[in-house]
Amino acid sequence: xxxxxxxxxxxxxxxxxxxxxxxxxxxxxxxxxxxxxxxxxxxxxxxxxxxxxxxxxxxxxxxxxxxxxxxxxxxxxxxx
Numbered sequence: 001x002x003x004x005x006x007x008x009x010x011x012x013x014x015x016x017x018x019x020x021x022x023x024x025x026x027x028x029x030x031x032x033x034x035x036x037x038x039x040x041x042x043x044x045x046x047x048x049x050x051x052x053x054x055x056x057x058x059x060x061x062x063x064x065x066x067x068x069x070x071x072x073x074x075x076x077x078x079x080x
Contacts, residue, residue, distance in 0.1 A: 005073035009066040020044075020072045023080065037061045037068065044072050048079050 008016040017031025021040060024047070030036045041057040044050070060068040 005070045005077075009069045009073075013066055013069055016069045016073060020069060020076065023076045037065065041068060041072055044075055048075055050075065 005016055008019075014031055017037065018028040021030035022028055024040060024044060026040065026043075030040055038054070038057050038061045041061055042054050045052050045057065057068075060071070
């Protein structure tokens with residue numbers, strides 16, 4: 001399947017958030033819950049042993065949520 005996370009995150013971030021959550025084994029509802037994308041980022045970081053902290057996840061998902069979604073999608077694609 002042809003999939004461009006950057007375009008998807010820009011124009012329909014809810015679809016990319018749902019895909020990232022489902023690829024992580026979570027519900028498609030996760031992107032719609034307050035703070036859940038931070039937890040999703042932390043889960044993906046732990047799963048793939050990516051250095052960082054919960055604080056880093058919070059900053060990215062609060063200040064640059066579309067970039068954070070793209071980053072999570074790329075990590076899943078590269079490592080999954």
